[in-house]
Amino acid sequence: MRELRRLRASCYERVRGVPVPQPFDLPQFLASVGEHRGRRIKLILVPGLAAGDGFASGWWTKLDNEDQIYVEQDTSPLHRDAIALHEVGHMLCDHYPDEVLDTTALRQALPDLEPAALAHMFATRHSYSKIEEREAEMVASLLIERAGLGHARVDGRPFKLIDRLGEALGHPLRDERCG
Template sequence: MRRSLRTTLRVAGVDHPMDMLEVCHRLSRNRSRPIYPTEYPLAASGPFGLWLPGRKAEWILFQPRTTALHQQHIIAHELGHILCGHRPDPILPSDGVDSDSFDWGALRRTAYDSEQEQDAETVATLLLESAAASDGVVSPGSSGRAQRAQHALGDLEGWL
Protein backbone atom coordinates (compact mmCIF):
# COMPACT_ATOMS: atom_id res chain seq x y z
CA MET A 1 0.00 0.00 0.00
CA ARG A 2 2.79 2.41 0.93
CA ARG A 3 4.64 1.82 -2.36
CA SER A 4 1.50 2.34 -4.45
CA LEU A 5 0.61 5.48 -2.51
CA ARG A 6 4.15 6.85 -2.94
CA THR A 7 3.95 6.38 -6.70
CA THR A 8 0.49 7.96 -6.99
CA LEU A 9 1.54 10.98 -4.94
CA ARG A 10 4.87 11.41 -6.75
CA VAL A 11 3.09 11.46 -10.13
CA ALA A 12 0.66 14.07 -8.75
CA GLY A 13 3.51 16.27 -7.51
CA VAL A 14 2.83 15.61 -3.84
CA ASP A 15 6.48 15.27 -2.86
CA HIS A 16 6.46 16.86 0.58
CA PRO A 17 3.96 17.32 3.40
CA MET A 18 1.20 19.78 2.49
CA ASP A 19 -2.34 20.85 3.25
CA MET A 20 -4.91 18.19 2.31
CA LEU A 21 -6.82 20.72 0.16
CA GLU A 22 -3.67 21.10 -1.94
CA VAL A 23 -3.24 17.31 -2.06
CA CYS A 24 -6.80 17.04 -3.45
CA HIS A 25 -6.03 19.74 -6.02
CA ARG A 26 -2.83 18.03 -7.18
CA LEU A 27 -4.43 14.59 -7.34
CA SER A 28 -7.33 16.06 -9.35
CA ARG A 29 -4.97 17.19 -12.10
CA ASN A 30 -3.97 13.57 -12.79
CA ARG A 31 -7.36 11.89 -12.63
CA SER A 32 -10.35 11.64 -14.93
CA ARG A 33 -12.60 12.87 -12.09
CA PRO A 34 -11.60 15.86 -9.96
CA ILE A 35 -11.84 15.76 -6.17
CA TYR A 36 -13.69 18.63 -4.46
CA PRO A 37 -13.14 18.89 -0.70
CA THR A 38 -16.12 20.86 0.60
CA GLU A 39 -17.24 22.07 3.99
CA TYR A 40 -20.74 20.75 4.61
CA PRO A 41 -22.77 21.00 7.84
CA LEU A 42 -23.25 17.28 8.43
CA ALA A 43 -25.74 16.19 11.07
CA ALA A 44 -24.25 16.18 14.57
CA SER A 45 -25.31 12.56 15.05
CA GLY A 46 -23.75 11.47 11.75
CA PRO A 47 -20.21 11.11 10.42
CA PHE A 48 -17.63 13.93 10.36
CA GLY A 49 -16.85 13.25 6.70
CA LEU A 50 -18.23 11.60 3.60
CA TRP A 51 -16.81 10.64 0.25
CA LEU A 52 -19.35 11.05 -2.53
CA PRO A 53 -18.18 9.62 -5.86
CA GLY A 54 -20.06 10.99 -8.84
CA ARG A 55 -20.01 10.30 -12.54
CA LYS A 56 -17.77 13.26 -13.40
CA ALA A 57 -16.32 14.34 -10.04
CA GLU A 58 -15.86 13.23 -6.46
CA TRP A 59 -16.70 15.22 -3.35
CA ILE A 60 -15.24 14.94 0.10
CA LEU A 61 -17.67 16.56 2.49
CA PHE A 62 -16.25 17.48 5.87
CA GLN A 63 -17.67 19.00 9.01
CA PRO A 64 -16.94 22.75 9.24
CA ARG A 65 -17.65 22.80 13.00
CA THR A 66 -14.45 21.09 14.10
CA THR A 67 -10.78 22.00 14.39
CA ALA A 68 -8.58 22.61 11.36
CA LEU A 69 -6.44 19.61 12.33
CA HIS A 70 -9.52 17.38 12.51
CA GLN A 71 -10.66 18.66 9.09
CA GLN A 72 -7.25 17.75 7.65
CA HIS A 73 -7.62 14.25 9.11
CA ILE A 74 -11.15 13.85 7.75
CA ILE A 75 -10.02 14.84 4.23
CA ALA A 76 -6.98 12.54 4.42
CA HIS A 77 -9.18 9.64 5.54
CA GLU A 78 -11.67 10.16 2.71
CA LEU A 79 -8.75 10.45 0.25
CA GLY A 80 -7.72 7.07 1.60
CA HIS A 81 -10.98 5.59 0.35
CA ILE A 82 -10.44 7.13 -3.08
CA LEU A 83 -6.80 6.04 -3.34
CA CYS A 84 -7.65 2.50 -2.22
CA GLY A 85 -10.43 2.19 -4.83
CA HIS A 86 -13.19 1.50 -2.30
CA ARG A 87 -16.87 1.26 -3.21
CA PRO A 88 -19.50 3.44 -1.52
CA ASP A 89 -22.54 2.46 0.53
CA PRO A 90 -25.97 4.00 -0.10
CA ILE A 91 -26.60 7.44 1.42
CA LEU A 92 -28.73 7.24 4.57
CA PRO A 93 -31.09 9.92 5.93
CA SER A 94 -28.95 10.02 9.11
CA ASP A 95 -25.95 11.22 7.03
CA GLY A 96 -27.50 14.70 6.93
CA VAL A 97 -26.97 14.98 3.15
CA ASP A 98 -29.65 15.70 0.59
CA SER A 99 -29.78 12.33 -1.18
CA ASP A 100 -31.55 13.94 -4.14
CA SER A 101 -28.37 15.91 -4.81
CA PHE A 102 -25.98 13.00 -4.24
CA ASP A 103 -27.46 9.70 -5.34
CA TRP A 104 -24.21 7.80 -5.86
CA GLY A 105 -23.63 6.60 -2.33
CA ALA A 106 -21.13 7.40 0.39
CA LEU A 107 -18.70 5.85 2.79
CA ARG A 108 -19.39 6.98 6.31
CA ARG A 109 -16.59 7.35 8.82
CA THR A 110 -18.00 6.42 12.21
CA ALA A 111 -16.02 3.28 13.14
CA TYR A 112 -12.90 1.46 12.03
CA ASP A 113 -14.21 -2.10 12.23
CA SER A 114 -14.15 -2.84 8.49
CA GLU A 115 -11.09 -3.50 6.34
CA GLN A 116 -12.00 -0.51 4.13
CA GLU A 117 -12.08 1.83 7.12
CA GLN A 118 -8.78 0.46 8.41
CA ASP A 119 -7.16 0.92 4.98
CA ALA A 120 -8.46 4.49 4.70
CA GLU A 121 -7.17 5.27 8.19
CA THR A 122 -3.76 3.83 7.30
CA VAL A 123 -3.56 6.09 4.24
CA ALA A 124 -4.66 9.09 6.34
CA THR A 125 -1.94 8.32 8.85
CA LEU A 126 0.68 8.05 6.09
CA LEU A 127 -0.45 11.35 4.56
CA LEU A 128 -0.47 13.22 7.86
CA GLU A 129 2.29 11.71 10.01
CA SER A 130 5.21 13.41 8.32
CA ALA A 131 3.40 16.73 8.04
CA ALA A 132 2.97 16.74 11.81
CA ALA A 133 6.56 15.65 12.40
CA SER A 134 7.96 18.36 10.12
CA ASP A 135 6.11 21.33 11.67
CA GLY A 136 8.55 23.80 13.13
CA VAL A 137 11.64 21.95 11.90
CA VAL A 138 14.76 23.99 12.54
CA SER A 139 17.52 23.88 9.96
CA PRO A 140 20.34 21.63 11.12
CA GLY A 141 23.79 22.93 11.85
CA SER A 142 26.57 22.33 9.39
CA SER A 143 28.20 19.49 11.31
CA GLY A 144 27.68 15.96 10.04
CA ARG A 145 26.29 14.94 13.42
CA ALA A 146 23.63 17.69 13.38
CA GLN A 147 22.62 16.83 9.83
CA ARG A 148 22.32 13.10 10.65
CA ALA A 149 20.18 13.91 13.68
CA GLN A 150 17.94 16.20 11.62
CA HIS A 151 17.54 13.52 8.96
CA ALA A 152 16.61 10.92 11.58
CA LEU A 153 14.16 13.22 13.36
CA GLY A 154 12.31 14.92 10.55
CA ASP A 155 14.10 15.56 7.29
CA LEU A 156 11.55 15.99 4.48
CA GLU A 157 13.53 13.85 2.04
CA GLY A 158 11.64 10.61 1.57
CA TRP A 159 8.79 11.85 3.74
CA LEU A 160 6.45 9.03 2.75
Template structure:
Protein backbone atom coordinates (compact mmCIF):
# COMPACT_ATOMS: atom_id res chain seq x y z
CA UNK A 1 0.00 0.00 0.00
CA UNK A 2 1.36 3.43 -0.88
CA UNK A 3 0.53 6.09 1.69
CA UNK A 4 0.29 9.78 1.07
CA UNK A 5 1.04 11.94 4.06
CA UNK A 6 -0.80 15.17 4.89
CA UNK A 7 1.78 17.17 2.96
CA UNK A 8 0.94 15.16 -0.17
CA UNK A 9 4.25 13.36 -0.28
CA UNK A 10 4.56 9.60 -0.34
CA UNK A 11 7.98 9.47 1.33
CA UNK A 12 8.25 8.34 4.91
CA UNK A 13 10.48 10.40 7.11
CA UNK A 14 13.73 8.72 8.07
CA UNK A 15 12.87 9.13 11.75
CA UNK A 16 9.44 7.51 11.32
CA UNK A 17 10.96 4.58 9.41
CA UNK A 18 13.69 4.13 12.04
CA UNK A 19 11.20 4.40 14.92
CA UNK A 20 8.95 1.75 13.38
CA UNK A 21 11.86 -0.61 12.67
CA UNK A 22 13.05 -0.23 16.28
CA UNK A 23 9.55 -0.97 17.64
CA UNK A 24 9.43 -4.18 15.61
CA UNK A 25 12.98 -5.18 16.63
CA UNK A 26 12.00 -4.69 20.28
CA UNK A 27 9.27 -7.33 19.83
CA UNK A 28 11.99 -9.95 19.36
CA UNK A 29 9.79 -11.98 17.04
CA UNK A 30 11.29 -15.47 16.84
CA UNK A 31 13.02 -15.79 13.47
CA UNK A 32 13.40 -19.57 13.60
CA UNK A 33 9.82 -20.20 12.53
CA UNK A 34 7.00 -18.38 10.81
CA UNK A 35 4.34 -17.38 13.31
CA UNK A 36 0.62 -17.41 12.68
CA UNK A 37 -1.40 -14.34 13.64
CA UNK A 38 -2.72 -16.04 16.84
CA UNK A 39 0.85 -17.06 17.79
CA UNK A 40 2.00 -13.48 17.19
CA UNK A 41 -0.81 -12.20 19.44
CA UNK A 42 0.26 -14.59 22.21
CA UNK A 43 3.90 -13.48 21.80
CA UNK A 44 3.06 -9.75 21.97
CA UNK A 45 0.59 -10.40 24.79
CA UNK A 46 3.34 -12.06 26.84
CA UNK A 47 5.63 -9.07 26.22
CA UNK A 48 2.97 -6.62 27.36
CA UNK A 49 1.50 -8.81 30.12
CA UNK A 50 -1.92 -8.54 28.46
CA UNK A 51 -3.92 -10.93 26.36
CA UNK A 52 -4.86 -10.00 22.81
CA UNK A 53 -8.18 -11.39 21.66
CA UNK A 54 -9.01 -11.55 17.93
CA UNK A 55 -12.68 -10.84 17.26
CA UNK A 56 -14.00 -11.49 13.73
CA UNK A 57 -17.30 -9.66 13.15
CA UNK A 58 -19.52 -8.57 10.31
CA UNK A 59 -19.01 -4.84 10.70
CA UNK A 60 -21.54 -2.32 9.39
CA UNK A 61 -21.07 -1.05 5.84
CA UNK A 62 -18.94 2.07 5.83
CA UNK A 63 -17.23 1.30 9.13
CA UNK A 64 -13.49 0.68 9.46
CA UNK A 65 -12.30 -2.82 8.58
CA UNK A 66 -10.71 -3.13 12.01
CA UNK A 67 -10.59 -1.66 15.51
CA UNK A 68 -8.24 -1.97 18.44
CA UNK A 69 -10.04 -1.73 21.76
CA UNK A 70 -7.96 -1.66 24.92
CA UNK A 71 -9.77 -2.75 28.06
CA UNK A 72 -8.34 -2.91 31.60
CA UNK A 73 -6.42 -6.18 31.20
CA UNK A 74 -7.20 -7.29 27.65
CA UNK A 75 -6.79 -5.93 24.13
CA UNK A 76 -9.39 -6.71 21.48
CA UNK A 77 -8.57 -6.63 17.79
CA UNK A 78 -11.87 -6.55 15.95
CA UNK A 79 -11.77 -7.17 12.20
CA UNK A 80 -14.22 -7.62 9.35
CA UNK A 81 -14.74 -11.34 8.93
CA UNK A 82 -15.92 -11.09 5.31
CA UNK A 83 -12.55 -9.81 4.05
CA UNK A 84 -10.19 -12.03 2.11
CA UNK A 85 -7.74 -13.75 4.49
CA UNK A 86 -4.73 -11.74 3.26
CA UNK A 87 -6.68 -8.50 3.83
CA UNK A 88 -7.78 -9.70 7.28
CA UNK A 89 -4.13 -10.28 8.18
CA UNK A 90 -3.15 -6.77 7.10
CA UNK A 91 -6.05 -5.23 9.05
CA UNK A 92 -5.13 -7.24 12.15
CA UNK A 93 -1.45 -6.31 11.79
CA UNK A 94 -2.39 -2.63 11.39
CA UNK A 95 -4.42 -2.73 14.62
CA UNK A 96 -1.56 -4.56 16.37
CA UNK A 97 0.63 -1.74 15.07
CA UNK A 98 -1.47 0.74 17.05
CA UNK A 99 -1.10 -1.45 20.14
CA UNK A 100 2.68 -1.86 19.71
CA UNK A 101 3.13 1.88 19.18
CA UNK A 102 1.08 2.67 22.29
CA UNK A 103 -1.12 5.09 20.39
CA UNK A 104 -3.52 7.11 22.46
CA UNK A 105 -6.70 8.68 21.24
CA UNK A 106 -7.54 12.33 21.48
CA UNK A 107 -10.51 12.82 23.79
CA UNK A 108 -13.78 13.16 21.91
CA UNK A 109 -16.11 12.68 24.86
CA UNK A 110 -15.89 13.54 28.48
CA UNK A 111 -16.30 10.58 30.84
CA UNK A 112 -19.67 11.96 32.00
CA UNK A 113 -21.08 12.28 28.47
CA UNK A 114 -19.77 8.82 27.64
CA UNK A 115 -21.58 7.35 30.67
CA UNK A 116 -24.82 9.07 29.60
CA UNK A 117 -24.66 7.92 25.98
CA UNK A 118 -23.02 4.49 26.44
CA UNK A 119 -23.68 3.51 30.07
CA UNK A 120 -22.58 -0.12 29.72
CA UNK A 121 -19.12 0.74 28.35
CA UNK A 122 -16.08 2.01 30.20
CA UNK A 123 -15.66 5.72 29.36
CA UNK A 124 -11.89 5.35 28.92
CA UNK A 125 -12.43 2.56 26.36
CA UNK A 126 -14.95 4.71 24.45
CA UNK A 127 -12.44 7.57 24.38
CA UNK A 128 -9.67 5.33 23.05
CA UNK A 129 -11.80 3.83 20.29
CA UNK A 130 -13.73 6.86 19.13
CA UNK A 131 -10.95 9.38 19.56
CA UNK A 132 -8.39 7.87 17.22
CA UNK A 133 -7.89 9.57 13.90
CA UNK A 134 -9.14 7.49 10.99
CA UNK A 135 -7.28 9.16 8.17
CA UNK A 136 -3.83 9.17 6.65
CA UNK A 137 -2.27 10.85 9.68
CA UNK A 138 1.21 10.00 10.90
CA UNK A 139 -0.35 7.79 13.58
CA UNK A 140 -2.17 5.73 10.95
CA UNK A 141 0.92 5.57 8.72
CA UNK A 142 3.00 4.47 11.70
CA UNK A 143 0.53 1.70 12.59
CA UNK A 144 0.44 0.54 8.96
CA UNK A 145 4.23 0.52 8.68
CA UNK A 146 4.70 -1.37 11.96
CA UNK A 147 2.04 -3.87 10.86
CA UNK A 148 3.74 -4.32 7.49
CA UNK A 149 7.17 -4.79 9.07
CA UNK A 150 5.74 -7.42 11.42
CA UNK A 151 4.01 -9.08 8.47
CA UNK A 152 7.33 -9.39 6.64
CA UNK A 153 8.78 -11.26 9.61
CA UNK A 154 5.91 -13.65 10.21
CA UNK A 155 4.68 -14.21 6.68
CA UNK A 156 6.05 -16.05 3.73
CA UNK A 157 5.91 -12.98 1.51
CA UNK A 158 9.06 -10.94 1.17
CA UNK A 159 9.69 -7.40 0.02
CA UNK A 160 10.62 -8.72 -3.39
CA UNK A 161 8.40 -11.50 -4.65
CA UNK A 162 10.45 -14.27 -6.24
CA UNK A 163 9.42 -17.60 -7.66
CA UNK A 164 11.32 -20.36 -9.36
CA UNK A 165 10.47 -19.97 -13.02
CA UNK A 166 10.78 -23.12 -15.10
CA UNK A 167 13.37 -22.78 -17.89
CA UNK A 168 10.71 -22.98 -20.60
CA UNK A 169 8.91 -19.93 -19.13
CA UNK A 170 11.94 -17.74 -18.38
CA UNK A 171 11.81 -15.93 -21.74
CA UNK A 172 8.14 -15.06 -21.30
CA UNK A 173 8.74 -14.03 -17.68
CA UNK A 174 11.56 -11.69 -18.70
CA UNK A 175 9.44 -10.07 -21.42
CA UNK A 176 6.52 -9.52 -19.02
CA UNK A 177 8.82 -8.09 -16.35
CA UNK A 178 10.21 -5.63 -18.91
CA UNK A 179 6.69 -4.28 -19.46
CA UNK A 180 6.36 -3.24 -15.81
CA UNK A 181 6.74 0.50 -15.31
CA UNK A 182 10.12 1.27 -13.71
CA UNK A 183 8.40 3.82 -11.43
CA UNK A 184 6.30 1.10 -9.81
CA UNK A 185 8.81 -1.73 -9.40
CA UNK A 186 8.96 -2.89 -5.83
CA UNK A 187 6.00 -0.79 -4.70
CA UNK A 188 3.03 -2.86 -3.57
CA UNK A 189 -0.22 -0.91 -3.69
Protein backbone atom coordinates (compact mmCIF):
# COMPACT_ATOMS: atom_id res chain seq x y z
CA MET A 1 0.00 0.00 0.00
CA ARG A 2 2.84 2.38 0.83
CA GLU A 3 4.45 1.66 -2.53
CA LEU A 4 1.22 2.59 -4.33
CA ARG A 5 1.00 5.85 -2.38
CA ARG A 6 4.60 6.71 -3.29
CA LEU A 7 3.92 5.91 -6.94
CA ARG A 8 0.77 8.05 -6.94
CA ALA A 9 2.58 10.96 -5.24
CA SER A 10 5.48 10.77 -7.69
CA CYS A 11 3.18 10.65 -10.71
CA TYR A 12 1.00 13.42 -9.29
CA GLU A 13 4.05 15.71 -9.31
CA ARG A 14 4.59 14.90 -13.00
CA VAL A 15 1.03 15.84 -14.01
CA ARG A 16 0.43 18.74 -11.64
CA GLY A 17 1.42 21.50 -14.09
CA VAL A 18 -0.06 19.87 -17.20
CA PRO A 19 -3.19 21.74 -18.37
CA VAL A 20 -6.25 19.54 -18.94
CA PRO A 21 -9.04 21.14 -21.01
CA GLN A 22 -12.62 21.07 -19.76
CA PRO A 23 -14.53 19.53 -21.36
CA PHE A 24 -11.78 17.10 -22.29
CA ASP A 25 -10.67 17.14 -25.92
CA LEU A 26 -7.78 14.83 -26.83
CA PRO A 27 -6.31 16.89 -29.72
CA GLN A 28 -6.47 20.06 -27.60
CA PHE A 29 -4.91 18.21 -24.66
CA LEU A 30 -2.06 16.86 -26.81
CA ALA A 31 -1.42 20.36 -28.16
CA SER A 32 -1.16 21.71 -24.61
CA VAL A 33 1.14 18.85 -23.52
CA GLY A 34 3.27 19.50 -26.60
CA GLU A 35 3.49 23.16 -25.67
CA HIS A 36 4.28 22.22 -22.05
CA ARG A 37 7.12 19.94 -23.26
CA GLY A 38 8.26 22.20 -26.11
CA ARG A 39 7.60 19.49 -28.72
CA ARG A 40 4.70 19.00 -31.13
CA ILE A 41 2.65 15.82 -30.57
CA LYS A 42 0.92 14.19 -33.53
CA LEU A 43 -1.91 11.69 -32.93
CA ILE A 44 -2.20 8.96 -35.55
CA LEU A 45 -5.21 6.61 -35.49
CA VAL A 46 -4.46 3.21 -36.98
CA PRO A 47 -7.18 0.66 -37.82
CA GLY A 48 -6.37 -2.87 -36.69
CA LEU A 49 -3.33 -1.82 -34.68
CA ALA A 50 -4.09 -4.17 -31.78
CA ALA A 51 -4.96 -7.07 -34.10
CA GLY A 52 -1.45 -8.54 -33.97
CA ASP A 53 -0.71 -11.22 -31.39
CA GLY A 54 0.56 -9.57 -28.23
CA PHE A 55 0.77 -6.18 -29.88
CA ALA A 56 -0.10 -3.03 -27.98
CA SER A 57 -3.09 -0.86 -28.82
CA GLY A 58 -0.89 2.22 -28.79
CA TRP A 59 2.69 3.44 -28.74
CA TRP A 60 4.76 6.57 -28.69
CA THR A 61 7.59 7.33 -31.09
CA LYS A 62 9.98 10.19 -30.44
CA LEU A 63 11.22 11.71 -33.71
CA ASP A 64 13.76 14.51 -34.10
CA ASN A 65 11.15 17.22 -34.59
CA GLU A 66 7.98 15.79 -32.98
CA ASP A 67 6.45 13.04 -30.90
CA GLN A 68 3.95 10.69 -32.50
CA ILE A 69 1.31 8.72 -30.64
CA TYR A 70 -0.19 5.79 -32.55
CA VAL A 71 -3.56 4.62 -31.22
CA GLU A 72 -5.94 1.83 -32.21
CA GLN A 73 -8.69 3.45 -34.28
CA ASP A 74 -11.24 0.64 -34.02
CA THR A 75 -12.24 1.11 -30.39
CA SER A 76 -14.42 3.46 -28.36
CA PRO A 77 -13.49 7.14 -28.03
CA LEU A 78 -12.99 6.67 -24.27
CA HIS A 79 -10.60 3.77 -24.89
CA ARG A 80 -8.69 5.80 -27.51
CA ASP A 81 -8.32 8.60 -24.96
CA ALA A 82 -7.09 6.13 -22.33
CA ILE A 83 -4.55 4.63 -24.74
CA ALA A 84 -3.23 8.07 -25.71
CA LEU A 85 -3.05 9.17 -22.06
CA HIS A 86 -1.03 6.05 -21.25
CA GLU A 87 1.47 7.00 -23.96
CA VAL A 88 1.56 10.58 -22.62
CA GLY A 89 2.39 8.94 -19.28
CA HIS A 90 5.52 7.43 -20.83
CA MET A 91 6.43 10.86 -22.23
CA LEU A 92 5.95 12.71 -18.94
CA CYS A 93 7.93 10.06 -17.07
CA ASP A 94 10.81 10.28 -19.58
CA HIS A 95 10.72 6.55 -20.26
CA TYR A 96 13.27 5.34 -22.73
CA PRO A 97 12.93 1.57 -23.06
CA ASP A 98 15.89 -0.64 -23.72
CA GLU A 99 14.53 -3.76 -25.41
CA VAL A 100 13.64 -3.65 -29.10
CA LEU A 101 10.45 -5.56 -29.95
CA ASP A 102 9.60 -7.66 -32.98
CA THR A 103 8.10 -5.32 -35.58
CA THR A 104 6.29 -7.81 -37.82
CA ALA A 105 2.94 -6.64 -36.43
CA LEU A 106 3.88 -3.04 -37.26
CA ARG A 107 4.43 -3.94 -40.91
CA GLN A 108 1.08 -5.72 -41.04
CA ALA A 109 -0.80 -2.92 -39.25
CA LEU A 110 0.78 -0.08 -41.24
CA PRO A 111 1.30 -1.33 -44.81
CA ASP A 112 0.85 2.15 -46.32
CA LEU A 113 3.30 3.96 -44.06
CA GLU A 114 6.33 5.48 -45.76
CA PRO A 115 9.37 3.18 -45.54
CA ALA A 116 11.51 5.86 -43.84
CA ALA A 117 8.93 6.40 -41.10
CA LEU A 118 8.47 2.66 -40.65
CA ALA A 119 12.25 2.16 -40.45
CA HIS A 120 12.45 4.83 -37.76
CA MET A 121 9.68 3.15 -35.78
CA PHE A 122 11.46 -0.19 -36.11
CA ALA A 123 14.56 1.40 -34.65
CA THR A 124 12.69 3.02 -31.78
CA ARG A 125 9.88 0.59 -30.87
CA HIS A 126 10.76 -0.86 -27.51
CA SER A 127 9.24 -2.48 -24.49
CA TYR A 128 9.08 -0.94 -21.04
CA SER A 129 9.82 -2.40 -17.63
CA LYS A 130 6.96 -3.31 -15.29
CA ILE A 131 7.76 -0.28 -13.14
CA GLU A 132 7.62 2.03 -16.17
CA GLU A 133 4.29 0.53 -17.24
CA ARG A 134 2.90 1.09 -13.73
CA GLU A 135 4.08 4.70 -13.82
CA ALA A 136 2.50 5.30 -17.23
CA GLU A 137 -0.76 3.70 -16.03
CA MET A 138 -0.79 5.85 -12.90
CA VAL A 139 -0.12 9.04 -14.89
CA ALA A 140 -2.93 8.07 -17.30
CA SER A 141 -5.26 7.39 -14.35
CA LEU A 142 -4.47 10.76 -12.78
CA LEU A 143 -5.04 12.52 -16.09
CA ILE A 144 -8.32 10.64 -16.56
CA GLU A 145 -9.40 11.85 -13.11
CA ARG A 146 -8.49 15.44 -13.95
CA ALA A 147 -10.22 15.19 -17.32
CA GLY A 148 -13.38 13.85 -15.75
CA LEU A 149 -13.38 10.87 -18.13
CA GLY A 150 -14.17 8.35 -15.41
CA HIS A 151 -17.57 9.80 -14.55
CA ALA A 152 -20.56 7.54 -14.12
CA ARG A 153 -23.26 7.69 -16.80
CA VAL A 154 -26.95 6.80 -16.66
CA ASP A 155 -28.80 6.34 -19.95
CA GLY A 156 -25.89 7.98 -21.79
CA ARG A 157 -26.06 11.15 -19.64
CA PRO A 158 -23.53 12.14 -16.99
CA PHE A 159 -24.54 11.13 -13.47
CA LYS A 160 -23.99 14.43 -11.67
CA LEU A 161 -24.02 13.00 -8.12
CA ILE A 162 -20.48 11.67 -8.55
CA ASP A 163 -19.30 15.09 -9.75
CA ARG A 164 -20.99 16.85 -6.84
CA LEU A 165 -19.47 14.45 -4.30
CA GLY A 166 -16.02 14.96 -5.82
CA GLU A 167 -16.42 18.72 -5.68
CA ALA A 168 -17.73 18.62 -2.10
CA LEU A 169 -14.80 16.49 -0.98
CA GLY A 170 -12.33 18.81 -2.71
CA HIS A 171 -10.44 16.18 -4.68
CA PRO A 172 -7.03 17.82 -5.34
CA LEU A 173 -6.79 16.69 -8.96
CA ARG A 174 -10.25 17.92 -9.85
CA ASP A 175 -9.41 21.25 -8.23
CA GLU A 176 -6.61 21.70 -10.79
CA ARG A 177 -8.68 21.15 -13.95
CA CYS A 178 -8.46 23.92 -16.52
CA GLY A 179 -11.51 25.61 -18.00
